[in-house]
Amino acid sequence: MPDGSRSHLPPEDILREDDVARAAELDRLEWLARRMDMAFRLPGTGIRIGWDSIIGLIPGVGDVAAVGPAAYIIYRAHLMGVPRSTLARMGVNVGIDWAIGSVPLLGDVFDVGFKANCRNIDLLRKTLNLPQGKPVTPAM
Template sequence: MITDKHFQRLERAERLARLMDRAFRVPGTQIRFGWDAIFGVIPGIGDSVALLPSLYIIGLARGAGVPLSVLLEMAWNMVMDWFIGLFPLVGDVLDIGFKANIRNARLLRTYLEGARTA
C-alpha cells in the first residue's frame, strides 16, 4: 500500500533531482543545468562525486518499494550519465541534455502513482 511516506520520498527525490539537473538556466535560453554538470567539469572526480546524489535517489526509490526492474532502469540511467560525463567537453554538453536524476525521479513518480491507483 502506498502511503504519504512514499510520496515524501518522492518529494525528496524530485527536489534533489532538480538541484542536480535543473537548478540553473543559461541566460537568454531555455537550457537548464544543475550541480551534476558543474561537478562534471572537474576532470576525473567530478562525475564520480555526482554519483552520490544519484545513488541517494535510487535508495529513496528502493525504500518506497519500487520493483527491481525499475531500480535497474534507474541504475542504467545513472551509469549512462556517469559514462557520458567521462568525455571532456562533449560529455559535459551531452550530460546537460541527459538529466539522469530527473529521469529517475519520473520513474519513481510513475511507479508510485500507478501503485496508488492499482
C-alpha cells in the same frame, strides 16, 4: 463522526498513510534531482543546468562525485519498495550519465541534456502511481 474517524468517506477519497509517506519522500527526492539537473537557467536561453553539470566539469572527480546523489535516489527508491526492474532502469540512466559524462567536453554537453536524476524521478512517480503535476524532465 465524533471519534475523528474518516470511515464515512468513500475509499477513493482516502489516501493510505503509506501513499502519503511515499509522496512526501518523492517530493524530497524530486527536490534533490532538480538541484542536480536543473538548478540554474543559462541566461538568454531556455537551457537549464544543475550541479551535476557544474561539478562534472572538474576532471576526474566531478563525474564520480555526481554519482553520489544519484545513488542516493536509487537507494531511497529501493527502500520505498520499487520493483527491481525499475531500479535497474534507474541504474542504467545513472550509468549512461556517468560513462558518457566522463568523456571530456562531449560528456559535459551530454550532461546538460540527459538529466538522469530527473528521468529517475519520473520513473519513480510512474512506478509508484502517485499523482503527477508536471513531468520533471523537460520536453526536448
